[in-house]
Amino acid sequence: MTRKQLKQIIAFNFFRLVSLMVVCILFIILGFIMLKGIKVINWEFLTAMPKDGMTGGGIFPAIVGTLCLIAGSMIFAFPIGVMSAIYMNEYLKESFLKKFIRTMTNNLAGIPSIVFGLFGMALFVNTLKFGDSIIAGSLTLGLMVLPVIIRTTEEALKSVDDSLRIGSYALGATRLQTISKVVIPVAMPNILTGLILSIGRVSGETAPILFTVAAYFLPKLPSGIFDQVMALPYHLYVLTTSGTNMEQARPMAYGTAFVLIMIVLILNLLANLIRRIAGKKTKMN
């Protein structure tokens, strides 16, 4: 074996080690949460209200709250994000305006989430007088993930081969018909990837909901969009830092973390499945 080959073997084995380490870290986190959390997981934990100063009972309102916030923020952010991405990629020619919008979108993505929280409180909670509510929280979370949706949708649209657009125009289709009947169906699997990513972010973020929706302790389900809710990430924070009996609440915290991870995981799998089905229908060669 020559020196050159030896160097190469050492280098790539080192890279392999490093990438395996990354996977290991993920498994360690998952395993740790699972081991600590699975003990408290039972039917009551998933479906009951918290009780005994949050050291017993369940986390049902927090699960419902998080699902509400996911749905609310997506209803708001997904259409707006997709529509502006369509406008930018399919309609707007390279120009100052396009560069400006893109730079601003990227800047929006760089704003720390706690700042979104503060802004959401100022605008939705106070100025628009929504109060601490699902709608204020959803809008704040929606604003936060808009850049993610816009960026991934734009990438998805860009990956659609131009020959398909041209072929559609050549048959007398309008630009809108071309977008809705050819471009979007082809881009859909990748657009859904953006949706998955943003759901992951929305369900995990604590800062944007801190001042806009999250309740410390609210053992009932919301009855409308102007109600406050508990949410899993905030509940986790509360259990760990500011409960009445933190030592006793610790297992509940791990259980909450476990449920949060599972919700994200299940949604990811579900979206992947949809993506695969949508992808099969419009498979390119």
Add this chain to the structure above:
Amino acid sequence: MPDYKVEVKNLDLFYGDFQALKKINFTAEPNTVTAFIGPSGCGKSTLLRMFNRMNDLIDGVHFTGEVYIDGNDIFAKNIDVDNLRKTVGMVFQKPNPFPKSIFENVAYGLRVNGVSDKHFIEKKVIDSIKKAALWDEVKDKLKKSAMELSGGQQQRLCIARALAVEPALILMDEPASALDPISTGKIEDLIFELKNQYSIIIVTHNMQQAGRVSDYTAFFYMGELVEWNKTKTIFTSPDDIRTQNYITGRFG
């Protein structure tokens, strides 16, 4: 009826500062096949794309001159470009079927042009696939994805797709250049068949192909339409030395 299917008057076209077409004057008669030949970058595809205004989609293109199809000025203010593109079908160099079923590919042009009568669409789709000489190969799998077809079949599907909207003129931009010799032969036979009902303008790099399928041949060089005439004349006794050099393979 006007005498000419296509008529081009004094057309100059620029990409930014670069003049891609110089004082083009050209006519094509109905039910004929005209071949555009010439070395790469000579402007033949650019001229082809004028006829269905595909150049509109390219930034920085501007031109002077007039283009008439069936006697109508296609750059007149009241012309609906989408409607023009329905009247002037186009087949591209690389087959570009939509990632939809074979049936939906052909039905697409009808649907986007507002046809919703199911029976009419079905009849038209079958009819067009037959005309494109593809029926025997796909009749049992119309619901299958067009992506499963071979390159040659995809190209004939694209021709069927263009035929379905009943174009008056069909433009073909090197339709066989990405295909194997057998598929190419099928496309050429098809062009010969279609001539009875349609006017066709085909851009090709393949001299033999131009000789085989076309009635008229136009030779382009550096943005100029050097000459155009009956194909036989161009290939046996061209007027211009540049044409002669090109077809005998001395350049290009």
